[in-house]
Amino acid sequence: MDIISQIDRKLTQARRPLIVIHMHPDGDALGSALALARILRKEGKDVQIVSPDAIPDFLQWMPDMDTVLQADRHPDQARQAFRQADLIVMLDHNKPSRTGDLLEPMVEEALKDKDFVMIDHHLEPDPRIPLAWSLPGMSSTAEMVYDFLKQTGRLQRHGDPQTATQLYTGIMTDTGSFRFGTTTGDTHRAIADLIDMGADNENIHVRVFDTFSYDKLQLLAHALQNMKYLPDCGATYMVLDKPTLEKFNHRPGYTEGIVNYGLSLDGVNFTALIKELPGLDRIRLSFRSKGDFDVNRFARRYFEGGGHKNAAGGQSFDDIPTTVRRLEEAIRQHCREIAGK
Numbered sequence: 001m002d003i004i005s006q007i008d009r010k011l012t013q014a015r016r017p018l019i020v021i022h023m024h025p026d027g028d029a030l031g032s033a034l035a036l037a038r039i040l041r042k043e044g045k046d047v048q049i050v051s052p053d054a055i056p057d058f059l060q061w062m063p064d065m066d067t068v069l070q071a072d073r074h075p076d077q078a079r080q081a082f083r084q085a086d087l088i089v090m091l092d093h094n095k096p097s098r099t100g101d102l103l104e105p106m107v108e109e110a111l112k113d114k115d116f117v118m119i120d121h122h123l124e125p126d127p128r129i130p131l132a133w134s135l136p137g138m139s140s141t142a143e144m145v146y147d148f149l150k151q152t153g154r155l156q157r158h159g160d161p162q163t164a165t166q167l168y169t170g171i172m173t174d175t176g177s178f179r180f181g182t183t184t185g186d187t188h189r190a191i192a193d194l195i196d197m198g199a200d201n202e203n204i205h206v207r208v209f210d211t212f213s214y215d216k217l218q219l220l221a222h223a224l225q226n227m228k229y230l231p232d233c234g235a236t237y238m239v240l241d242k243p244t245l246e247k248f249n250h251r252p253g254y255t256e257g258i259v260n261y262g263l264s265l266d267g268v269n270f271t272a273l274i275k276e277l278p279g280l281d282r283i284r285l286s287f288r289s290k291g292d293f294d295v296n297r298f299a300r301r302y303f304e305g306g307g308h309k310n311a312a313g314g315q316s317f318d319d320i321p322t323t324v325r326r327l328e329e330a331i332r333q334h335c336r337e338i339a340g341k
């Protein structure tokens, strides 16, 4: 039996599936989880989505968002949800550690005696999950969930404008509005189908991209004003330290998308964003690239991270000046490679 049929059977048998997503959830994690949950609820299942932490403001509007349990605010309810679940569904992440310090032990505990399935597009899925449908070449987990729901006939039976909106948002956000290299004809065919099903594409773009607060726009301006440019390497990077983020009243999701501006400069093939988020014991880094330079490998090698070829994340336990120095050294190491010379 192929993996889709096996996952289909597990979901059909489950009565209380729990869908867990990664920390700092993005449009893809939430879109995939909300759509799958909505369809499974129509099949009479008692579904719980658990998010490790807060939902960014620009995604709050998504249909059914009030059904998501935020674990850092309700840890006891999260614990209870894990105990009660008869199937754990990992979406848009490849290993339990991606769920953060609070949820990881709950996921690990569940691994001992509960069934698991995973649908994900990150490299190297945890080998302890036997029913892992992992396609690292895919644009998004939402496109995989679309394929899954379509191939199992669920989307045709239960799909509605809300499901279409959830999946559309997931695919749109993870493809940079259908422009990254992972966007295929199949991606566009899925999107066309979702628009036919009632996804209001214009409205979704407005809600995700044109709802900045004044503070967030000022934060972006600050980041751009202070961008470092290494023209000989075709690289840029930006730094948002804690005082800066606090000055602009940082909220979850505020730094979303800022990193992409570093790549919009002509001739630049690599960019990084260094973030010293308030309340976190480490510095987070985001990496983006155009073309051949592999930021997944870069993130793994220098900053204990990973992700995709053209979009990845990492972390640093050093302070800002040391992290900046390490980043510059790493960029210099790969200068010619990044510049494509």
Ligand SMILES: [Mn+2]
Binding pocket: 028, 029, 092, 121, 140, 141, 174
């Ligand atoms: Mn994703």
